Amino acid sequence: KTQCTLCKQGLVALKCKIFCWLCPMLVHAGKVLVFPVDGSHWVNMNKGGMSVWKRFKLEMEQAKKTSEVQKKQSKLIEGLLENKALIQSLKDAEYDLVLTDPATPTGAILAQYLKLPLVFNVRWTSQGEGHFSIAPFPLSYVPIVGSELSDKMSFFERLLNVLIFGFAEYQIAQYLLPCYENLIEKYFGPDTDYLSMFQADLWLMRVDFCKPAKPLPQHLEDFVQSSGEHGVILMSLGTLIGELPPDLAEAITAAFAKLPQKVIWRYNGDRPGTLGNNTLLVDWMPQSDLLGHPKVKRFVAHGGTTGVQEAIYHGVPILGLPLVFDQYDNLFRIKERGAGKVIDVFTMNEDIFFQGIMERLSRLHRDQPIKPLDNALFWIEFVIRHKGAAHLRTESYKLPWYSYHSIDVILFLAAVVLVILGTFALLIKCLCSMFLRTKRKLKADHI
Numbered sequence: 001k002t003q004c005t006l007c008k009q010g011l012v013a014l015k016c017k018i019f020c021w022l023c024p025m026l027v028h029a030g031k032v033l034v035f036p037v038d039g040s041h042w043v044n045m046n047k048g049g050m051s052v053w054k055r056f057k058l059e060m061e062q063a064k065k066t067s068e069v070q071k072k073q074s075k076l077i078e079g080l081l082e083n084k085a086l087i088q089s090l091k092d093a094e095y096d097l098v099l100t101d102p103a104t105p106t107g108a109i110l111a112q113y114l115k116l117p118l119v120f121n122v123r124w125t126s127q128g129e130g131h132f133s134i135a136p137f138p139l140s141y142v143p144i145v146g147s148e149l150s151d152k153m154s155f156f157e158r159l160l161n162v163l164i165f166g167f168a169e170y171q172i173a174q175y176l177l178p179c180y181e182n183l184i185e186k187y188f189g190p191d192t193d194y195l196s197m198f199q200a201d202l203w204l205m206r207v208d209f210c211k212p213a214k215p216l217p218q219h220l221e222d223f224v225q226s227s228g229e230h231g232v233i234l235m236s237l238g239t240l241i242g243e244l245p246p247d248l249a250e251a252i253t254a255a256f257a258k259l260p261q262k263v264i265w266r267y268n269g270d271r272p273g274t275l276g277n278n279t280l281l282v283d284w285m286p287q288s289d290l291l292g293h294p295k296v297k298r299f300v301a302h303g304g305t306t307g308v309q310e311a312i313y314h315g316v317p318i319l320g321l322p323l324v325f326d327q328y329d330n331l332f333r334i335k336e337r338g339a340g341k342v343i344d345v346f347t348m349n350e351d352i353f354f355q356g357i358m359e360r361l362s363r364l365h366r367d368q369p370i371k372p373l374d375n376a377l378f379w380i381e382f383v384i385r386h387k388g389a390a391h392l393r394t395e396s397y398k399l400p401w402y403s404y405h406s407i408d409v410i411l412f413l414a415a416v417v418l419v420i421l422g423t424f425a426l427l428i429k430c431l432c433s434m435f436l437r438t439k440r441k442l443k444a445d446h447i
Contacts, residue, residue, distance in 0.1 A: 030384035035100040035107030067175035117388035201389035210313035213292020227262035231297035243269025303327030
């Protein structure tokens with residue numbers, strides 16, 4: 001007659017299961033094939049003073065190294081497609097779509113080969129920043145990533161932006177596309193090109209992924225609360241850079257030891273000898289939850305996309321320490337809006353930020369009608385329900401470069417104007433000739 005609480009909970013769970021079995025049409029579950037990219041992409045689903053020539057040589061060297069990586073990636077994809085047992089098992093699973101990160105093309109090519117709808121979890125593709133693949137980007141006010149230009153450019157800055165764009169397109173044509181030509185022709189035919197593999201049904205841009213902070217683990221909460229009125233400085237250099245050269249790590253911890261604030265640093269290297277009692281080294285930390293804690297006052301960061309977005313969302317000023325990839329560009333955008341400063345390790349202890357502006361950026365970022373995750377889930381389910389979303393795909397991939405930038409239209413209009421001006425000039429010339437002939441004839445008749 002009496003039941004313990006656990007028994008009652010078990011009966012409730014059993015009743016819920018029976019109810020679900022009796023109502024199978026209440027829920028439609030889709031099968032999603034996920035092909036991730038490791039590092040910070042999966043967690044998310046100092047060149048100052050360098051001469052132009054040195055920068056050019058560095059870019060060319062990086063392009064050649066990237067080409068070597070892409071060739072290996074092409075071989076990996078070919079081995080995957082030649083694995084008939086694996087491919088057949090993927091077909092037998094009857095997935096509804098492929099969710100992938102296009103930083104490498106493997107997931108996109110696999111989706112095309114399996115003829116499945118394609119969803120990108122994206123900021124970067126193998127050929128550059130994702131927005132440049134699907135959105136208009138007039139070079140007059142949209143700076144190329146890495147140019148360190150703002151959206152307010154002078155004439156010479158716009159000229160530089162165009163030159164950088166041309167150089168980037170040359171690198172793609174010279175060092176990226178040839179790595180996949182034979183692969184694409186072998187498995188998809190001669191009428192298909194590499195860029196057509198990226199005609200996704202849906203692009204989930206990773207700009208609105210943040211969530212309200214959750215309570216911290218007890219040991220971190222105790223450490224944060226022990227900071228008193230001074231607060232906490234948070235430092236992380238991302239998932240790819242877990243440790244620094246010993247001398248640099250020693251310098252950083254020595255600087256931190258002089259501060260009144262407590263410091264939490266995600267660091268996997270050897271314990272520096274200059275480590276102060278105010279600094280806690282951790283292998284991992286709940287970064288977003290810490291940034292959302294009211295005691296956290298500063299974020300020393302390398303400028304990765306995830307960290308920058310989380311700092312904006314929670315309104316925490318950034319002390320930027322860019323190292324590689326797009327980090328310089330991300331922190332430059334923060335600096336341009338007065339929300340942070342790019343510094344070196346010897347100026348980390350200075351308060352150089354505009355707290356009020358950061359709070360405003362946070363309010364702008366969070367003011368939206370629907371939660372980002374709910375929005376992403378709706379559109380993924382939309383693709384599943386409709387077996388793809390080809391009607392949402394951009395047509396830009398099908399256009400040659402001269403049509404995409406309306407060069408043909410500009411040349412046509414210029415030709416029309418020239419024809420009109422030429423016709424007008426010819427007409428004026430004819431009228432002048434007629435006038436002169438008439439004048440001469442009248443003069444001759446008068447004589």
